[in-house]
């Protein structure tokens with residue numbers, strides 16, 4: 001395993017920790033405290049950990065992000081897709097209408 005591969009393993013780990021923090025927030029609320037920190041704080045910390053690993057990958061010459069223009073175009077497309085699936089979840093009665 002080289003350094004880039006090692007950092008990709010760390011990226012997997014940190015993304016899993018984001019999943020765990022979000023899961024706990026949905027189970028017990030964003031405000032619920034565990035060992036003195038709220039679930040919202042855990043989410044922020046884990047997202048920060050992901051950003052740090054992405055930065056370390058970038059410093060190794062491996063840019064896992066996209067250029068600004070592509071990212072903006074991709075984001076608009078992704079936002080539309082999320083909206084489409086939210087509407088479908090409402091139709092299925094799985095998501096409350098606001």
Ligand SMILES: [Mg+2]
Pocket residue numbers: 014017045046049
């Ligand atoms: Mg972490």
